[in-house]
Amino acid sequence: MQILNFIQNKTNLPSKGIENTIQLLNEDCTIPFISRYRKELTGNLDEVEIGAIVTYKMQFEELEKRKITILKALEEQDVLTAELKQKIEATTDLTVLEDIYLPYKKKRKTKAETARKNGLEPLAKIIMSQNATDIHSIASKYKNNAIETEEDALAGARFIIAEWINERTDVRINIRYQLERFATINSTVVKTKEKDEKAQKFRDYFEWNESLNRIPSHRLLAILRAEKEGFIRIKIEIDNERALSKIEASIIRSNNNCSSQIKLAIQDAYKRLLFPALSNEILNASKEKADASAIKVFAKNLKQLLLAAPLGEKTILAIDPGFRTGCKVVCLNAQGGLEYNETIYPHAPKNDSLGAMKKINSLVDAYKIEAIAIGNGTASRETEQLIRKMRFNKDVEVFVVSEAGASIYSASKIARDEFPNYDVTVRGSVSIGRRLADPLAELVKIDAKSIGVGQYQHDVDQVKLKSSLDTVVESCVNSIGVNINTASVSLLSYVSGIGPKLAENIVKYRDEHGAFTSRNDIKKVARLGNKAFEQGAGFLRIKNAKNPLDNSAVHPESYVVVEKMAKDEGCTVANLIGNKELLQKIKLEKYCTKKVGLPTLKDIIGELEKPGLDPRETAKVFTFNQNIRTISDLHEGQLLPGIVNNITNFGCFVDIGIKESGLIHVSNLSDKFVSDVNSIVALNQQIIVKVLEIDIARKRIQLALVK
CATH class of the missing domain: 2.40.50.140 (Nucleic acid-binding proteins)
Known part of the structure; x- marks a missing residue:
């Protein structure tokens, strides 16, 4: 099967859009770039649809890679027939592929292998033919030094038959079906841990039974965590009698001594081989589904958190509150730069509230503070109450800001590089203040798992979690755009086509040569070639640039189109920007070319109407009930x-x-x-x-x- 058919069967997306998206991905284009600037090629596919193509493209490539490995192994064993090769090449499911390969896999020492070495495979074949009437007499002929009795011979033959049954694709499919439809997950408490204080949060699962295909993801993850921590034991169960009867019906076609031996082999295969392996498989599959659900929840939360309303470029006084160790206070300029830091002690045991209020007042005046950000940790409510009692000489908004992950940032290399001469307490306060100004710009510096949104994030597949969260961060950063002259390395590294190394080079160039004055200047950054410029330029903003389009989402490759529009309207590009009435009159069909179609032109007009506008709302003050403390x-x-x-x-x-x-x-x-x-x-x-x-x-x- 070709990759195009594989992805189309999985997504039902238009074949042309899939084909062109695959081509763009193979040319190292990013999802944000493709969805924003290659709409004509993709048929206007959005980020989610392109992300699905990426996922299934990886699945197809993994499947094809595994097929090559298996075909090579079968060739080396000299067992690859034309029919087997065709069967493998036609397979579109990794589980089915592994089932096909199972009989040919090199096995560790098994009971069946020992029986073969003892010459019992012919006896197993005779039994499976189901024609012999006196199988005990036939079995007596297979006695040797290793096989002392006819019962030993029959037992060995049954081991071989059990292996054959285990390797039958139809049997495995049938047991999988029953597990998928009817399996239950059962948990029981480990008696020695029943009174354990840490076990109490899992006590709902000390005796639990639920259908595996209906159990909510959060409950399954909780049960698996409880098992991992040793508080409960779990079992997967189905109706064994029904499962055995289904296998027997598919294999046994006689009623003699052979069938009784096959029946015993089926019971052995089911209990020792099939059920343990396939019940683990279904549990792992259920865990994968639960992981996917939890990761989806985490990704949604993270996106909302990253796109939370910013206060914007304001002078901010940030406070990391505390009791005994005091409240760490910092003053930040409108660009987030640290201007001043100090510790005040308004609460117990020092209770210097008057001195603290006096200091806050003087700092608000001295640094022209427009807003105060208070961390929501220990002593937050007491500090908020103190600040709200104060009367300033100007309007100062007071916000309570989440501290989740601030301590992770303050001890990180990123924080040390930003503030090498300050300790973790000062860095934490800076992070709180910057989060108010621009949550996205600050939160990208913190491992997303530490931000504190989502469920069971430490229990899910960490590789898939990181990939999903990185995609979310990349999407958010590029949907907003980045001011290249103020952005940190962390923020720049998520810009389409940039990455950590080029982000470092951009900041280094900025430090050495001053602010970028045009998008073309970006090409001067070391190792930032044409491809990186193509992928990233449209998402990088330059305020007060000579060309006003440099502070917009219009890609440099489309500047010539905008210039032609302005010329045709008898005005400059600057006159065109923001002039909604004039822009709405432009006949877009006039500017269509082979590369630039209506989707791109409509995006350009939309951006020219409100260039560089931050789509996020502005942060709003919120006040808790002041009478509720605990x-x-x-x-x-x-x-x-x-x-x-x-x-x-x-x-x-x-x-x-x-x-x-x-x-x-x-x-x-x-x-x-x-x-x-x-x-x-x-x-x-x-x-x-x-x-x-x-x-x-x-x-x-x-x-x-x-x-």
């Missing part, structure tokens, strides 16, 4: 303001201003059935919730969505 202050029926801080398949968690986040179970999100939590709420959304239940001992809060 879980003990809650009572059932309360209505509270909150912020959605995590979304899972079973509901969402809400920050209501205390240490513990509350859970809105999916059943409490709406009066109607909710299949997708993201269709009701979004990460960082400000909502009103109702307290349904408080479990102080387990530190759990059940909430319902009000609005």
